[in-house]
Amino acid sequence: MSNVKxxxxxxxxxxxxxxxxxxxxxxxxxxxxxxxxxxxxxIGIFTAAAPEYFLRPLNVANxxxxxxxxxxxxxxxxxxxxxxxxDLSAGVTGGVAMAVMFLLLREGIxxxxxxxxxxxxxxxxxxxxxxxxAKVGVPSFVVTLGLFLGFQxxxxxMLGDGGLFKVDVAPINAxxxxxLPTWLGWLVxxxxxxxxxxxxxxxxxxxxxxxxxxxxxxxxxxxYGAMAVLGGIIVAVMNVNRSANAFKxxxxxxxxxxxxxxxLLIGGLILDRTRFGRHLYAVGGNPEAARRAGIxxxxxxxxxxxxxxxxxxxxxxxxVSRLGAVEATAGRxxxxxxxxxxxxxxxxxFGGKGRLMHAAIGALVITIIANGLGLLGWDAGMNFLVTGGxxxxxxxxxxxxxxxxxxxxxxx
Amino acid sequence: MEVPVIELQDVxxxxxxxxxxxxxDFRAYAGxxxxxxxxxxxxxxxxxxxxxxxxxxxSGTVKFDxxxxxxxxxxxxxxxxxxxxxxDLALCDNLDIVQNMFLGREEIKNLTLNEAAxxxxxxxALESLSVRTVxxxxxxxxxxxxxxxxxxxxxxxxxxxxxLVILDEPTAALGVAQTxxxxxxxxxxxxxxxxxxxxxxxxxxxxxxxxxxxxxxLGKMVASLKTKETNQGEVIGYITGLKTMDGVEQ
Ligand SMILES: Nc1ncnc2c1ncn2[C@@H]1O[C@H](COP(=O)(O)OP(=O)(O)OP(=O)(O)O)[C@@H](O)[C@H]1O
Ligand SMILES: [Mg+2]
Numbered sequence: 319m320s321n322v323k324x325x326x327x328x329x330x331x332x333x334x335x336x337x338x339x340x341x342x343x344x345x346x347x348x349x350x351x352x353x354x355x356x357x358x359x360x361i362g363i364f365t366a367a368a369p370e371y372f373l374r375p376l377n378v379a380n381x382x383x384x385x386x387x388x389x390x391x392x393x394x395x396x397x398x399x400x401x402x403x404x405d406l407s408a409g410v411t412g413g414v415a416m417a418v419m420f421l422l423l424r425e426g427i428x429x430x431x432x433x434x435x436x437x438x439x440x441x442x443x444x445x446x447x448x449x450x451x452a453k454v455g456v457p458s459f460v461v462t463l464g465l466f467l468g469f470q471x472x473x474x475x476m477l478g479d480g481g482l483f484k485v486d487v488a489p490i491n492a493x494x495x496x497x498l499p500t501w502l503g504w505l506v507x508x509x510x511x512x513x514x515x516x517x518x519x520x521x522x523x524x525x526x527x528x529x530x531x532x533x534x535x536x537x538x539x540x541x542y543g544a545m546a547v548l549g550g551i552i553v554a555v556m557n558v559n560r561s562a563n564a565f566k567x568x569x570x571x572x573x574x575x576x577x578x579x580x581x582l583l584i585g586g587l588i589l590d591r592t593r594f595g596r597h598l599y600a601v602g603g604n605p606e607a608a609r610r611a612g613i614x615x616x617x618x619x620x621x622x623x624x625x626x627x628x629x630x631x632x633x634x635x636x637x638v639s640r641l642g643a644v645e646a647t648a649g650r651x652x653x654x655x656x657x658x659x660x661x662x663x664x665x666x667x668f669g670g671k672g673r674l675m676h677a678a679i680g681a682l683v684i685t686i687i688a689n690g691l692g693l694l695g696w697d698a699g700m701n702f703l704v705t706g707g708x709x710x711x712x713x714x715x716x717x718x719x720x721x722x723x724x725x726x727x728x729x730x
Numbered sequence: 731m732e733v734p735v736i737e738l739q740d741v742x743x744x745x746x747x748x749x750x751x752x753x754x755d756f757r758a759y760a761g762x763x764x765x766x767x768x769x770x771x772x773x774x775x776x777x778x779x780x781x782x783x784x785x786x787x788x789s790g791t792v793k794f795d796x797x798x799x800x801x802x803x804x805x806x807x808x809x810x811x812x813x814x815x816x817x818d819l820a821l822c823d824n825l826d827i828v829q830n831m832f833l834g835r836e837e838i839k840n841l842t843l844n845e846a847a848x849x850x851x852x853x854x855a856l857e858s859l860s861v862r863t864v865x866x867x868x869x870x871x872x873x874x875x876x877x878x879x880x881x882x883x884x885x886x887x888x889x890x891x892x893x894l895v896i897l898d899e900p901t902a903a904l905g906v907a908q909t910x911x912x913x914x915x916x917x918x919x920x921x922x923x924x925x926x927x928x929x930x931x932x933x934x935x936x937x938x939x940x941x942x943x944x945x946x947x948l949g950k951m952v953a954s955l956k957t958k959e960t961n962q963g964e965v966i967g968y969i970t971g972l973k974t975m976d977g978v979e980q
Contacts, residue, residue, distance in 0.1 A: 324856050327868035528846040591842040600833055603824035610820045611834030612805040670824035
């Protein structure tokens with residue numbers, strides 16, 4: 319009776335695994351592949367078009383710093399887009415929280431407390447949105463559009479009027495403007511790779527203990543080898559002195575990079591390896607099935623909006639760090655780029671499909687378009703046109719791959 | 731007399747002005763397969779959704795193992811040991827087979843999902859059903875056929891060691907071989923002491939696989955029969971309303 323053996327997807331040689339991967343891609347499960355392709359093509363084009371500027375250490379560092387704010391906002395958005403919801407107020411939520419932080423700092427309150435309070439304010443806003451969406455049943459588009467408008471007013475009310483309000487807190491300003499010592503950059507890279515390898519090996523050990531097959535170790539080696547090479551190149555380039563001033567060297571990995579990667583890593587572990595993450599994907603894929611499986615759908619929705627708003631505050635913090643100031647108009651325009659970044663990275667607006675790393679890749683694509691066109695001296699109009707075109711292309715790829723994966727299944 | 735695993739007394743349910751269940755009495759016993767038959771719209775799925783806690787009844791008594799219980803959420807049904815395989819299957823297309831089978835009851839180790847343990851159990855459950863058509867337990871459900879989905883949904887209830895398993899038209903979408911397989915599986919389940927309720931329109935299958943037959947007609951339970959003591963003609967009479975408890979209608 320039980321002589322039938324069902325595979326687990328881990329069997330076979332490296333070649334079988336690679337074939338299976340392409341099989342999945344062909345059937346519409348493309349993940350970040352289109353975005354990674356776009357990224358490669360864009361880097362190629364801009365390197366060819368502006369060889370003396372684009373892939374220079376100074377510009378590469380700028381690219382990462384410019385992308386960080388957007389990455390964080392797109393990552394925030396992933397949590398709600400996975401539920402086929404949207405948060406149009408994410409940007410201004412960050413703005414409001416930063417206004418709160420500014421007011422507290424002005425009262426002489428210590429920055430860690432001011433920052434924590436601003437995060438709590440963000441989380442509370444997320445709870446409010448989640449409550450209206452999950453409990454009252456107002457579409458998230460409408461709730462967050464209302465807050466998008468309202469919070470622009472709230473920022474002005476809190477800060478008095480438009481303009482910049484200086485924030486002079488060394489640790490906050492350091493995030494976007496300071497770099498790791500060169501040795502620490504290497505240490506972070508090695509530590510990150512070691513952590514990844516450790517997790518992979520523990521997974522494999524657990525599978526072996528359960529008598530389950532493992533993928534060929536050569537694939538693991540290839541994956542981490544590639545990551546080590548790519549990471550090594552980036553750290554090496556970032557450790558080159560990129561200052562034009564001979565007396566004031568600028569070198570090292572910008573501090574914001576390990577912070578961003580750390581948050582993405584933790585978020586990714588939560589999505590992939592915790593019950594909450596699994597339930598988030600389930601609710602995004604089929605809310606009724608999730609409900610029948612006993613998942614508290616409303617609770618999952620509310621938590622997702624809380625996480626989204628809290629991460630938006632961190633994006634807002636990056637913005638403040640870059641400017642060295644709080645802005646009364648912060649967060650108005652970046653929010654749409656955040657949605658675009660997530661979608662370009664391969665997160666499906668239909669819900670249930672996408673990962674945090676996709677947000678980072680999408681954010682890099684959008685940042686590189688702006689950066690590269692800027693270097694070529696093209697104006698902002700062109701930037702908007704190209705970015706818009708890429709977004710529509712990404713959404714089309716998503717829609718088509720959905721169609722393909724639903725028609726490739728035989729419904730009896 | 732033996733205590734039924736599930737006993738319904740005078741259960742009612744309306745959708746707005748429409749009364750769909752008009753005071754139902756119903757029993758299902760451990761180790762027995764009970765068929766729930768009736769024409770389209772008779773109220774079979776509605777009766778089941780009440781037991782599953784998906785759509786609670788408006789009134790009436792529900793006894794589980796002889797004790798009065800109230801089932802107002804799927805979680806409560808799950809805790810009692812009631813598992814339902816729905817007509818529309820209710821699987822998450824974006825998740826794989828293992829993830830679907832353990833949805834809502836994931837196994838945790840060191841604060842994180844114990845994927846290896848879940849994968850192994852899912853594999854064992856499917857293999858015990860002699861499933862041949864599923865390539866990998868890590869296949870996304872979106873890539874499965876209707877029959878394969880049915881198998882996954884049934885295997886899920888096997889996995890959870892339910893006391894009462896309810897199948898809403900389990901074989902409606904299946905080919906001959908898989909129907910046979912499901913029937914065999916249902917018998918195995920019942921023999922292991924589980925009470926099984928099957929909703930079906932296929933009387934031939936019902937007579938092959940079931941011990942008891944309950945007939946719903948327009949929201950009323952018009953007959954509860956032992957398969958051995960009846961025949962297809964009589965059951966069809968009840969289903970179509972030509973026959974009632976009190977005798978043949980004119
Ligand atoms: N949510 C609902 N709202 C309103 N009416 C409903 C609802 N669910 C079911 N009904 C009605 O209740 C009646 C019984 O439906 P039910 O689905 O229980 O029938 P069934 O016996 O399962 O039929 P079938 O054999 O076609 O599956 C039908 O007339 C149906 O239209
Ligand atoms: Mg039905």
